Structures are given as structure tokens and as C-alpha cells.
Amino acid sequence: MAQRRLEEAVRARDAALQRLQTTEIRAQFEGIVTEIAREPGDVLAPGQAVVTMSEMQWPEVHMEIDERDIAEVKAGQDAVLTADAYPEERVPAEVTRIAPRAKTERGIIDVVLRPTRRPGWLRTGMTVDASIVVTPREELLVLPTTTVVQSGEDAFVMVVQDGRVRRLAVETGVGGVRGTVIRSGLREDAAVVREPATVSPGQRARAVESKANLEAADAV
8 A cells, every 4th residue: 555655646746747847937038027926826827927027138119100100110210219317318229010900099000119239228117209210311412492493304503613604404302492402413512603694604704602601603
């Protein structure tokens, strides 16, 4: 009888060890335990949390985008993170994921950002400001609109080269009262005639600096 009880105890031990192997809790990533939800000896139901962990090395930032603006947001876009507590700190980030469905009751879509470098000040549950770079800023050459002459679909400017007035064809972009964008055909250091109607191609001229710190030309 003692032998049978020993054998039953060994089988019970082996069964307990087997169950222990199948119920071992392993984290899927390295992080920091931020909350302990259950204590040793507590009874757990399927799906109940034991601990809460945060991936502090490369945290995620969740921001809510109005569904009307989501068409301009794409994975891979650059972003910048800031916080009121650290106004001088600007952390570069990247859009890594866009939620597949919207929160219909609020009309928003969750967008996930991941910092591209480890921010030491970012904490779990912290509120930050996030700006997504939808269109990268580019430097444009802009001239006063009066210096650009439109001839049908073509455009040109008058410039001073080697002491003479020359006519240069240019490709223009957006134009308005405050200026016209020059996309190609003109160097940044060109001396542009401010009043092209007052000169003719081939006319002798000399470049002078205008009061607006723009290059102008005086006919002589």
C-alpha cells in the first residue's frame, strides 16, 4: 500500500509539473512591469490579466485623427513629438500603423507613432503633442509677380547678364499678389529686372540692389 501511495504521489507530481509548464507566463517583449493585477494564490479565469507591462525602450504613441483627414496620413511618414513638461525637447517619430477601422461614435481613427530614438522623458500614460509631416517643406524661389511676364502658356523674366538685358523662359508655380514661384529656368543669384516692360532684350544695363534686398536692373 505504501508503494502504491508513493507511485500515485509521483504521478500527481509529474502531472503538476506538466501543468506548470503549460501555464508558465512569458512576456512577448522586453519591458517594465507597471502594474501587478493578481497575487500568488489568486484564481484566474481565461483572459484575465496577471501583470501590465510597458515597452519602455521603444514606446508607442497613439494619436486620434479625424476620419476626414485620414487620407493624408500614410505609414512611413515622419512625425515630431513634444510635451509641455519638456518644451525644448523634440523627438522624431514615424507613423507605423493606422487602425483598420474607425471609432464610429467619435468619427476618429487611431494612428500609432513610434519614436525613432529613445526619449528618456516619455512615460506610459503621458500626454504628448504629435505633428505628422504630411507634405515635406521645400525651399522655393519666389519673385515679385510684376517681374514675371505671361505670354499664353509661356512665362519669362528679364535678367541682366554680362551688362545686357536677356530674356529667360521660366517654369512658374503658384502665383499671387505676394509673389510667383519659379520652379525652373532661373538661378537664385540672377539679377532680375523688376519692371520688364521698361527694357528690351539686348539693351545695356547694370544690376543694382533694390530696397527690398532683391536684385534689380537699371537700364543705361
